[in-house]
Amino acid sequence: MLADLHAVTIPREPDALSIIYRQSDYYHHIQLSWLLSTLTTVQKVGHIPTYKSKVKDESSVPLGFFLYPVLQTADILVFKTTHLPIGENQIPHLRLCTYMIEKFYHYFKQNIFLVPQMMATETTRIRSLRHREQKMSKSDVEERSRIDIMDDEKIIQERIMKALTDFNA
Helix, strand or coil: CCCCHHHHHCCCCHHHHHHCCHHHHHHHHHHHHHHHHHHHHHHHCCCCCHHHHHHHHHHCCCCCCCCCEEEEEHHHHHCCCCCEECHHHHHHHHHHHHHHHHHHHHCCCCCCCCCCCECCCCCCEEEEECCCCEEEEECHHHHHHCCCCCCCCHHHHHHHCCCCCCCCC
């Protein structure tokens, strides 16, 4: 888990040791996220591929997961981010961010947010350690499928040694 509010979008046991940044200590995140959510439609957020794939696999998806892209946009904007390194799977999130900035300007008539410049990375998606067809995800309920940022060396070694590999490569 990286940020405490992002970490609770999927219900799980809280782990205070793995939180590096406490968004909840800064009310600006909550306020901006709320304002952006009032300007954004369900249809716009529902077009995000990450959400579509989660809905396809789950019968019940938490509202927090659905609103994750709005909170992510609040993160980007509250720090006045000008350049954003992203992988291909984050492009729809940045497009949604741009949409929300435009809606904010149109509604409040204040041009206080810059549209961050996308800095596409050449890195391909990092695959799940347990399911080669899926990308590694911190929201995967199977802990052995990922390496968390706060994992100790022993856990990382164990997970890598037990990772499924492509025997045809």
